[in-house]
Amino acid sequence: xxxxxxxxxxxxxxxxxxxxxxxxxxxxxxxxxxxxxxxxxxxxxxxxxxxxxxxxxxxxxxxxxxxxxxxxxxxxxxxxxxxxxxxxxxxxxxxxxxxxxxxxxxxxxxxxxxxxxxxxxxxxxxxxxxxxxxxxxxxxxxxxxxxxxxxxxxxxxxxxxxxxxxxxxxxxxxxxxxxxxxxxxxxxxxxxxxxxxxxxxxxxxxxxxxxxxxxxxxxxxxxxxxxxxxxxxxxxxxxxxxxxxxxxxxxxxxxxxxxxxxxxxxxxxxxxxxxxxxxxxxxxxxxxxxxxxxxxxxxxxxxxxxxxxxxxxxxxxxxxxxxxxxxxxxxxxxxxxxxxxxxxxxxxxxxxxxxxxxxxxxxxxxxxxxxxxxxxxxxxxxxxxxxxxxxxxxxxxxxxxxxx
Numbered sequence: 001x002x003x004x005x006x007x008x009x010x011x012x013x014x015x016x017x018x019x020x021x022x023x024x025x026x027x028x029x030x031x032x033x034x035x036x037x038x039x040x041x042x043x044x045x046x047x048x049x050x051x052x053x054x055x056x057x058x059x060x061x062x063x064x065x066x067x068x069x070x071x072x073x074x075x076x077x078x079x080x081x082x083x084x085x086x087x088x089x090x091x092x093x094x095x096x097x098x099x100x101x102x103x104x105x106x107x108x109x110x111x112x113x114x115x116x117x118x119x120x121x122x123x124x125x126x127x128x129x130x131x132x133x134x135x136x137x138x139x140x141x142x143x144x145x146x147x148x149x150x151x152x153x154x155x156x157x158x159x160x161x162x163x164x165x166x167x168x169x170x171x172x173x174x175x176x177x178x179x180x181x182x183x184x185x186x187x188x189x190x191x192x193x194x195x196x197x198x199x200x201x202x203x204x205x206x207x208x209x210x211x212x213x214x215x216x217x218x219x220x221x222x223x224x225x226x227x228x229x230x231x232x233x234x235x236x237x238x239x240x241x242x243x244x245x246x247x248x249x250x251x252x253x254x255x256x257x258x259x260x261x262x263x264x265x266x267x268x269x270x271x272x273x274x275x276x277x278x279x280x281x282x283x284x285x286x287x288x289x290x291x292x293x294x295x296x297x298x299x300x301x302x303x304x305x306x307x308x309x310x311x312x313x314x315x316x317x318x319x320x321x322x323x324x325x326x327x328x329x330x331x332x333x334x335x336x337x338x339x340x341x342x343x344x345x346x347x348x349x350x351x352x353x354x355x356x357x358x359x360x361x362x363x364x365x366x367x368x369x370x371x372x373x374x375x376x377x378x379x380x381x382x383x384x385x386x387x388x389x390x391x392x393x394x395x396x397x398x399x400x401x402x403x404x
Contacts, residue, residue: 018084025081029074036070039063115400119330123398129324137317139211141310146207148306150224153205155298158232162239163291169243173250174280178258188247193240195233201225329401334380334394336373343391347373350387354379
């Protein structure tokens with residue numbers, strides 16, 4: 001690289017002596033140029049007013065000859081000055097060029113290329129980390145969802161089984177006759193009120209996963225069983241003890257009803273049976289309503305817990321992504337790579353649709369395909385609208401930003 005410091009071509013004396021003549025030379029050139037312009041304007045006015053004649057054509061030719069001479073004189077007089085100024089300008093710009101970001105080969109640009117490559121690599125690593133964080137978030141969200149589904153199914157299956165047991169107590173009562181009363185009474189008194197853990201562990205929910213493997217699914221099922229057994233077994237005991245005791249308390253009145261039924265006439269028997277059927281219907285409806293209400297409360301509890309866990313997962317993910325975001329500022333934009341002629345056709349079509357349709361024909365005709373591509377890139381970077389075509393590829397361009 002050659003600079004004013006080491007070439008020694010421009011001397012102060014040369015600059016001083018040359019520029020001292022600049023005022024006089026500028027005055028001479030101005031006078032000669034204005035004189036020539038004045039004569040030319042007179043000829044032009046005459047032509048426009050009177051039209052061309054042989055005499056006027058000769059005068060114009062004469063002026064043109066003199067104009068060439070005048071131009072040559074002006075050029076000859078000013079050349080030493082303008083050449084010196086050009087040399088001075090080169091010396092200054094030679095000092096500026098290494099620092100100029102607009103010059104592709106400047107030191108600034110060379111360093112910027114390294115920064116851009118480094119920024120692109122860091123962005124690639126950041127995206128990989130972000131993708132892993134989002135993958136873990138999806139895994140956790142699926143774990144939360146499957147846990148909720150497993151708990152919901154376990155509760156639902158339990159609820160159906162509880163209803164079956166409670167309905168079973170009522171069925172024993174409704175199936176009593178005088179002949180089997182003692183047997184049925186003993187059966188009621190012998191009803192188990194504990195839900196065996198081995199039977200509870202036989203409850204097997206059905207779930208499908210995308211991220212979790214079978215081992216993890218089994219772990220979730222086992223964990224939910226362990227978590228729910230104490231709660232649901234206690235609930236089972238509470239309900240069954242109430243129903244069992246209620247059935248035992250009802251045995252004396254049930255026996256009297258059966259004895260009354262045995263002595264009743266056909267009409268009275270029919271009435272007693274109808275009353276009995278209505279009581280059983282109401283009891284069954286009450287049990288079903290209690291089941292539905294319990295399931296509704298259980299569902300609300302599960303959804304609330306799921307929402308809380310999802311919120312925590314989202315918070316954790318947001319915090320982790322914030323941690324990996326580099327404090328260094330980068331500018332990210334899309335550039336288009338066109339693979340073939342068909343791709344250029346789509347570039348033109350989108351350009352015409354978004355920009356060209358509002359242009360006049362002259363301006364549109366001046367646009368090159370590369371200029372159109374630049375406009376399409378601006379559209380993608382502004383609002384995310386992109387061409388969807390195999391011959392078009394949007395590549396993210398990452399550049400480091402100079403910060404103060």
